[in-house]
Amino acid sequence: MLRAASMTRRLAVALTSVVMLFWMVALGLGVYVMHDEFTEIFDSGVQETAERLLQLMADDIAVNAGDSAAAKTVVAPALNAQYLTYQVRDRNGKVLFDEGAPQPFPVPLTTGFSQTATYRIYTAGAKDGSLYVQVADAFEHRTEALMEGGLALLLPLLFLIPGSIVAIVLVVRSTLSPVQRLRDEILTKDSGNMAPIDEGTLPKELRAIARSVNLLLARLKAAFEAEREFTSNSAHELRTPIAGALAQTQRLMSEVPPAFHQRTGQIERALLHLGRLAEKLLQMSRAEAGIGISDEKTDLLAVLTVVIEDLERSALGTSRLHLHVADDTVLERPIRADAFAIVLRNLLENALIHSPPSSPVNIYVDAGGLRVTNDGPVIDQRTLAGLTRRFSRGPTEATGSGLGLAIVERLAEQMQGRLLISSPVPGTEQGFQAEIRL
Template identity: 40%
Template sequence: MSRPVSLQYRLSLGLTLGVTLLWLIATTVTALIVEHTIDRTLDSSLEETAQRILSLAVVEIYSREDDGMLQQVAALRPHDEYITYLIRERDGTPLLASHDVELSTFPQTPQVGLRSTATHRLYGTTAVSDTFFIEVAEPLASRRQTKWQAMAMLLLPLTGLIPMSLIGVWWLVRHSLNGVRAYQHALAARGAGDLSRVEEMRLPAELVPIAEAVNHLLERLRRALESERSFTANSAHELRTPLAATLAQVQRLRHEAPPGRLQERAARIEASLRELSRLSEKLMQLAKAEGSGLLTEKPQDVRPIITHVVDDFCRVPETRLDVFLPEKAPVLSSIDPDAFAILLRNLIENALKHGAEDKPVEVNLTAEGMLRVVNAGPVIPAEVLARLTDRFSRGNTRASGSGLGLAIAQAIAAGVGATLTLASPATDRLDGFEARLRLPS
């Protein structure tokens, strides 16, 4: 998937290219106008030059002693002659020419008016009843050079206009999008459980309806989640007291009942009530996991929490737990202590319940905050491993359970911005199961 392009980049590049394109169009139109104006001006100069020279040349020709000889006008000082001329008789005999003239420039037959050859622009006119013809020539290369110089002068400001426009547009767009960037940062900085209203922060008028729609959506989502959590927590809480009372009555009945089928039934009812009590406790933990407040403002050392949870498990005889904690430096994390205790308890319960009975469960915490809970046992297929964090999902096991332990751990990990990773076989082993996550620092 391609990376999205920012609005600031699009506007800055688009406006700069637009200004450049408009400048090029204006330059092209101006160049055409300048070219037409230059042609008219230079053609007019050729006409004026021809008429002035011809009037003087006729006097010069009539005052000659030798008729029919070509005479070239001497230059007063050395210079480059851009305009040359040639005066001829009606039959084409050359009479008078400029000092640097090339006769091959002029066609053999003189012609009145403006015309162009491959290399020169020509103007011809006559005098004394078409007795004398004059043609004035100007190199087309000179005209092209003049036009390109004019074009260069028009394009020269563009070399400075493009970077200046880009910088100016970039700054203006960036300044105009300050509210949008602040809104973006406010959304990006939120945790997964923060569904409070987002301030609009001087958004442009076009984006205000979007911000209001986002706030309405967050409000509806918050209410829906709070309703679900409240129902789950209240249901579990309301079930706890009658379940405890019923369990006490069933235990009393079991002890008072004579040996036989009645006592066996009471034992099965007691086991079912205990399972239902554990389910209500898991539902309360799930409501806690999916709620907000999973992070604290001040990081705390998580090692005492691990020690406390492990000690609770070790009160049960024959509990198989090996704990490895950093001894020197504390391991600080911003996860809520109660949420971390629930997460760790569910991971350890899952490992004890589904791991090999003759192998201990390892609880390992590194100094970098990497928590690993590892148990021995057969390798879990990949397709089963992928759905173990779903609610009420259980692997191929006969052990009792509600299928909520790993779902609760996954919900807490997602709520604090961590990733719960499940692996089978465990790291550096050929079998077993491993749950690991890096605690938020």
């Protein structure tokens, strides 16, 4: 299954990529501009140097023109050989003086710029064409200056890029935090929490979503309340006529001839089943209403004791319930006593009804919750997985509505716990175990 894409990650990657792209484009433009500027600066320096040298050499030659011996001693000024080289040539191209370039430059004696594969050369000539000065600047010097300038622009980016990535991630997370809050609030909504989402704390882009969710919650709440009200009212309204019909049936059994006892017994069993179903529907309605959580802590061991004593007074639970409480166990939770009693009663009734007659039902209690075990055949895993669905029953001939474990699971979720069922009982080869972790 593909992992869902994160908006934060996608935005951070996209923004970082765009920023880096813009920086690289800006760096390229900067290097391009520097190249043009450096070319102008270097060319200007080479031209100025050539023109000044031409003037100096012309003056020296003019002063020493009448003295051939003195002319031979004329020494041209030295330049920085690391960057510039030059030659002084006559109209025939003969090299009169040179600095770092004894061989004539392979360029024409024409005033202006020319270049070879390795040099940029400026030629300055006298008006009468008798004297030329050629100053050469190596391209490697210009490339070196350009590289150093580009590196000076790039180095700060090596520190700015990681910092900007962190800053972009933080800004994106901060900007998208309302989306996270809205998502978290929506995740908390279920049949027990239909409170509307507060739109006032959300940015305007999300308010339409929150408003739509609130409208949906309102419709769902109305539907759930109508369903619960109908179930609760139906269960309440059915209890009285069922009890009356059961009493009349039992009285009728004592008055009719024995030949009719079988039929009246069937009616009695049907009415008893209908009464239990009405009671389970009422419990389910209360469970759906969200009665599990309380503002104050309740001693659940005391509730457990009361429920066990009540069941032991019935014919079904007499001498069958065995309570095992771990030493120094304190079981106090912010849970309503009546909700926990419903959970316990359903678990114990299921264990008593679906186990062999007179077989023991054990209740083990520790600080983390309780578990109820009973004898019986092993239930296969496929059937076991469906027992918590409404009106779902295992392979049993015992009477029941198929709602007990569904009610327990719903209330356990409200109590911030969970229901765990297993068969066989761990450590044995048969039986059934229901565990509530709180």
